[in-house]
Amino acid sequence: MSAPDPIEQHLTLSAYLTQIQKAIRAAVPDSCWVVAELSDFKRRPNGHCYMDILESRDGAEVAKARCTMFANVAGKVLGEWQQATGGLPQAGMNVLLKVRADFSPQFGFSLMVTGIDPSYTLGDMQAKMQKIIASLKERQWFDLQRGLPSPGGFWRVAVVAPHEAAGLADFRRDAEQLAAAEVCGFEYFSATFQGRDASDSIRSALRTVHEQHQQQPFDAVCIIRGGGAKSDLAWLNDANLAAWVCRLPVPVFTGIGHEIDECVLDLVAHRRFDTPSKVIGFIKTALMSEASTARAQVERANGMILRLVSGQAPHLDRAWSTFSRRVTETLHGEHRQLLQQQSSLDKGRDRLLSQQRMALQLAQDRFSRLGAGLCVAERQRGLFAASRVASLSRALIAKEISRLELACTVYDKTNPLALLGRGFALVRGPGGEIISSAQQARDAGKLDLAFADGHVIAEVAKAQ
Missing domain, CATH: 2.40.50.140 (Nucleic acid-binding proteins)
Known part of the structure; x- marks a missing residue:
């Protein structure tokens, strides 16, 4: 090839x-x-x-x-x-x-x-938002936030916002004034509002808000972001994030930062505002309205009290005069009763003390007599016991002396030395064994004869 x-x-x-x-x-x-x-x-x-x-x-x-x-x-x-x-x-x-x-x-x-073509991207964002809305309505979640009752007051508010956002600074400036006056407290939760992690970040912040709400309830939750591009709203058009906002058991206020355009969070929130400043402005206005209402109610109550007091003054004066007289009479009557009761108590006390002294003297005399009789009885029992012990002791000593004399007599009769003294001898073999028969003596050959005054060695002679 x-x-x-x-x-x-x-x-x-x-x-x-x-x-x-x-x-x-x-x-x-x-x-x-x-x-x-x-x-x-x-x-x-x-x-x-x-x-x-x-x-x-x-x-x-x-x-x-x-x-x-x-x-x-x-x-x-x-x-x-x-x-x-x-x-x-x-x-x-x-x-x-x-x-x-x-x-x-x-x-x-x-x-x-x-x-x-920007219109295509904006249209795609709008189509995605409509799809999310349709899904929420199908699950009957879309109107859950608007079905919640509006806060009756603002004592504790949760704020979800990007860290160090410009809109957050405007919000905090007014919020800190309310917090310093101890009118309303604010808790801040940072989250990312742009990029692929925006939904997860905001949902994580809302999850923390919900957990704290179980321990100490919030009156409202504010989701705010200061300004930004219109296209940035796409990150907030998320089905999972919208579902979280719908089902949150606390009214949600949004201030995303766009006056004309809106995201799905604005549509499902309890109340939507254009900017974070308008959110805090609404809270301030609500608090001021609440304070004005309370002030007006207090003023009306004060006026009613003053009118009531003015109209009832003569009646009150007469009632006070009657009340004072009756109180004085009652006090005098009670004082007399107290004096009578004090006198009765003193007499009863003296009589009771006299009775107790007599009873105590009688008890003392009885105790003395009982003590003297008890001493005589115990002394007699002691003498009787001593006499009995002495009699028993003499009888026991006599009995022991008789036993001792009998033991001495038996000893004298059985004492080997005494027997040897009467002519008897103790015969032992060469090994010291006792010889008690003639045959034992012949077998031993040599005997040790123990007398009362000494020993004699003897040899046994054989019979012829």
């Missing part, structure tokens, strides 16, 4: 990619409007914009492309976008782009963006 001709069979990479460039330009020469999701958007300091777009189907990515919008186009396109939406395109938005396919041998394939 022969090798291919290098000139006829091979191309340089740049030449091959140039052919692809020409083919793409020939196949797709014109621009086209394309719908896609914006997954990334970056604007460089030189004015150029770089975007990534994608298409998803059933949660899976089915197409993806890189886009470029040069500065000379971006200035006009983004100006129109900002005029319509109030901000820049952001990741997560569905956009309608006018693009032209472009292929560069050096930089590869990309789509050149020549236009972005």
Whole structure:
């Protein structure tokens, strides 16, 4: 097999990619409007914009492309976008782009963006919001907040807002005045209102609010954000977040910061305000109205009391005079009764003391007589016991003396020394054993004869 001709069979990479460039330009020469999701958007300091777009189907990515919008186009396109939406395109938005396919041998394939239609994105946001509203109405959650009774007063209010937001500063300036006057207390919960984490962040803050509400109830919950682009409202059009607001058992006030446009949170809230300042203004007005109502009620009550007192003054004077007289008479009567009772008590006390003294004297005399009789009886019993003990002791001693004399007599008769003294001898063998028969004496041969005055060794002579 022969090798291919290098000139006829091979191309340089740049030449091959140039052919692809020409083919793409020939196949797709014109621009086209394309719908896609914006997954990334970056604007460089030189004015150029770089975007990534994608298409998803059933949660899976089915197409993806890189886009470029040069500065000379971006200035006009983004100006129109900002005029319509109030901000820049952001990741997560569905956009309608006018693009032209472009292929560069050096930089590869990309789509050149020549236009972005803001009305499509705003319409998509509106369609998404309507879909959320329909879902809430189907579940009968949409009107739950408006069905809650309006707060009868504002003593404790929860505030959910971005950390260090401009609108929050305006809100806190008036809220701190109310808190310093101890009219109303405010608890603040920070949350993110932009980006993909906005829904999770706000729901987490509302979950904390709900937990604290179980311990110590809130009168209202304020969800506020100061200003921002119109397109930023898209992050608040979330079904899960709207469901949380609907089912919260506390009236929710919203002050998102847009006078004309609104998000789904404004539609489901108990009351919607344009700005955070109007939310705190409503609370201040309600508190002032409540205070004015209370002041008016107090003034009316004071007036009624004064009129009643003025009309009843003569009657009260007569009643006071009658009351004073009767009190004086009652006090005098009670004083006389107290004196009589005191005299009766003194007499009864003296009589009782006299009776107790007599009873005590009688008891003392009886005790003395009983004590003397008891002493005589005990003394007699002691003498009798002593006499009996002495008699028993003498009898016992006599008995023991008789026994001792008998023991001495037995001892004298059985004492070996006494027997030896009467002519008897104690016979032992050579080993000290007692010899008690003649045969034992003959067998021993030599005997030890113990007498009263000593020992004699004797030998036994054999019989002839």
